[in-house]
Amino acid sequence: MSRTRARTTLRTTALAGTAVLTAALTACSGGGSGSSTGDAGGDGKAKPETRISVNLTGKAAKPGEPVRVTLADGRLTQVTVTDSKGATLEGRVSADGRSWTSVRNAAPGTGYTVEARDAGGGSAKADFATAAPEKVNKLTLAPGKNTTVGIAQPLSIVFDHPVKDKAAVEKALKVTTSNGTEGSWGWMQDWSGKDRVDWRPKEYWKSGTKVTLDARLNGVDSGPDGGWFVRDYTTNFTVGRNQVVKVDLDGHRLKLLRDGQVVKDVPMSAGTPGGEKASWRGRTVLMSKEGTINMRSETVGLGDAYDKMVDYSMRLTWSGMYAHAAPWNAKYMGSANRSSGCIGMTDGNARWVYEQVQVGDPFEIEGDDAKGTQALNNGYGEWNLSWSDWQAKSALR
Numbered sequence: 261m262s263r264t265r266a267r268t269t270l271r272t273t274a275l276a277g278t279a280v281l282t283a284a285l286t287a288c289s290g291g292g293s294g295s296s297t298g299d300a301g302g303d304g305k306a307k308p309e310t311r312i313s314v315n316l317t318g319k320a321a322k323p324g325e326p327v328r329v330t331l332a333d334g335r336l337t338q339v340t341v342t343d344s345k346g347a348t349l350e351g352r353v354s355a356d357g358r359s360w361t362s363v364r365n366a367a368p369g370t371g372y373t374v375e376a377r378d379a380g381g382g383s384a385k386a387d388f389a390t391a392a393p394e395k396v397n398k399l400t401l402a403p404g405k406n407t408t409v410g411i412a413q414p415l416s417i418v419f420d421h422p423v424k425d426k427a428a429v430e431k432a433l434k435v436t437t438s439n440g441t442e443g444s445w446g447w448m449q450d451w452s453g454k455d456r457v458d459w460r461p462k463e464y465w466k467s468g469t470k471v472t473l474d475a476r477l478n479g480v481d482s483g484p485d486g487g488w489f490v491r492d493y494t495t496n497f498t499v500g501r502n503q504v505v506k507v508d509l510d511g512h513r514l515k516l517l518r519d520g521q522v523v524k525d526v527p528m529s530a531g532t533p534g535g536e537k538a539s540w541r542g543r544t545v546l547m548s549k550e551g552t553i554n555m556r557s558e559t560v561g562l563g564d565a566y567d568k569m570v571d572y573s574m575r576l577t578w579s580g581m582y583a584h585a586a587p588w589n590a591k592y593m594g595s596a597n598r599s600s601g602c603i604g605m606t607d608g609n610a611r612w613v614y615e616q617v618q619v620g621d622p623f624e625i626e627g628d629d630a631k632g633t634q635a636l637n638n639g640y641g642e643w644n645l646s647w648s649d650w651q652a653k654s655a656l657r
Contacts, residue, residue, distance in 0.1 A: 314374055316366060316388050323368035323390040323488065324481050327351070329360040335379040336360055344371035367479035368393040368488045395487030397421045401473070401495045403620065408500040411466075412545045413620025414640055415459040415473055415495075423455045424483025426655035432477045435459050438470040446645075446653030448637050451578035460642050460650065464622065465499040472496040500618050505546075505583075507603055509539060509627025512594050514583070514603065516616060523616070526609040527594025529586065530629065531601040538631035539601055540581055543643035546621045547575045549614060555582075571607065572614040576623055577639040583623070585610035597629050 315328040327349060329339050335357030341349040349372075351362040357379070366372065369392035377383045402416040403409050415435065423429050430445050437443075443461040450456035459473075473496070477489035506515045507530070514528045531539035550573045571585040586604025593606065603625075605613065622643065625634075634641045642650055651657055 312376060312378075312384070314386055314388065316372075316390070319389045320391040321366065321388050323370070323393070324365050324479060326365055327362040327372065327374070329374060329376055331358050331376075331378060336376060337379050338375075338377045340375045342373050342375075343367070364476065365479035366390050367490055369490065393488040393490060395421065395485075397423070397482045397487040397489050399475075399477075399493060401475075401493060403495065403497050405495045405497075407497045408618065409497050410546060410618040410620030410622065411464040411499055411502055411504075412543070412622035412640070412643060413465070413497070413499075414545070414642060415471070416640070417457050417475070418450050418452065419455045419482070419486070421482065421486045422484075423457075423486050425481060425486075426455075426457070428480055429477065429482055430457065430655045432475060432480050433457070433459070434474045434476065436472045436474070438468075439466060441465065441469060441471075444651045444654050445656075446642060446650050447655060448653065451637050451639075456637065458640070458642055462647050464502075467499055467502040469499040470496070471499070500620075503616070503618065503621050505613075505617065505621055505623045507583075507623060507625040507627075509541065509597060509625065509629040511627070512592075512597065514605065514609075514613070516613060524609075524612065526605055526613070528583075528609075529589050529592040529594075529599055529604050530597040531581075531599050531631075532597055533629040533631075536631065537600045538629065539597070539599075539603065539625065540577060540579075540632065540634040540638075541625045541627060541630035542633040542641065544576045544581075544623050544625065544634050545640035545643070546617055546619055546623060547577075547639050548619060549574055549617070550582075555580075572610040574614060574617065575639075576603075577634060579638050581634075583610070583613065 312332070313330050316322070316325065327341050329336070336353050336359070339351060339353070339360040341351065341362060349362040349364055351360050353360045368390050371387065371389040374386045375383065398420045400418045403413055426447055433445065435443060441461045443459050445457050445459050447455070447457050473494060475493040478492045480489045482489065502519050504517045506517060507528070509530050512528060513525060515525045516523045531537050552569055552571045553573045555570045556567045573582050573584040575582055581601055583603040583605070585607045586599060586602070587607050589599055589604045590606055592598040593604065633644055636642060636645065
């Protein structure tokens with residue numbers, strides 16, 4: 261049994277002898293209940309006993325279940341469940357007024373105080389705490405909060421530990437858009453080997469769309485070896501300019517289109533065809549603008565072919581495919597693909613593209629001079645799947 265504290269609320273009325281109700285609230289498992297004896301009313305008759313029970317008890321209650329408060333007689337008017345950090349669990353009183361159930365589950369390793377009032381003016385409190393989690397699961401969100409991104413940017417969540425109960429986790433993820441954009445979650449294994457779930461719209465975002473993710477995961481169990489989530493997460497972003505970068509591997513050209521119109525068309529040289537140095541084709545997404553970085557061939561399995569400081573670097577895949585400045589390859593730009601897999605431009609053209617593009621802009625790469633289509637988890641490859649194939653990756657389908 262958990263500790264209980266019964267209180268009596270006095271009501272002043274014009275009628276002498278009006279009964280005062282004391283509701284003794286107890287937290288008992290297995291349908292147990294607390295009771296109180298009502299005081300005598302003006303007619304000398306005692307009011308019925310009031311019995312209220314809470315399904316979670318003690319200092320090590322099972323987490324991951326909703327809190328349920330039940331009243332034996334009468335009607336509940338208000339129930340408040342507050343955790344040790346001051347946050348409240350939302351809940352609903354049943355149609356008959358006899359019970360209240362929290363919308364969300366009790367989180368692990370958390371103390372709670374239950375306060376209830378009934379229609380007769382009685383009130384009481386009870387405390388309980390849930391057992392601490394053996395393992396805690398955390399996550400990384402992209403894009404970051406309050407960012408502006410391109411029209412192809414998905415919401416992406418990478419988890420620290422395995423997620424076995426994918427359906428339970430996905431149910432806790434709520435995406436809200438300013439214009440009712442249709443979209444779906446899809447599960448995969450990230451390039452890092454961790455579990456990952458992305459949300460992409462059916463088509464590219466409309467410019468100006470505002471997007472919010474409310475990951476209400478506190479109290480959700482991710483399953484064996486994964487652990488519990490012990491907090492909620494949020495992020496929000498705005499979709500920026502309507503831009504698409506089109507790369508023609510066979511024609512050796514890169515075009516930036518804005519609102520469907522070509523803004524700039526520049527020569528480029530992509531990966532050498534016929535082997536591992538070839539570029540990937542497909543619809544990929546600009547992951548990051550990294551500026552000047554050191555590129556070394558051994559990090560992508562190409563031996564000691566190069567070790568260079570490279571300017572205006574724009575990452576397209578986890579496997580190391582970039583668009584960037586490549587002045588050492590200038591003689592091939594517009595005529596042949598002779599790079600080690602990246603899309604190279606002159607310093608001036610690369611700088612211009614770098615300044616114009618947004619993280620989240622789609623790069624639509626076409627042509628036969630490729631080693632295949634970018635993999636789903638090699639960056640953001642979901643745009644290479646049909647809408648129905650992407651929907652099939654949801655755990656709720």
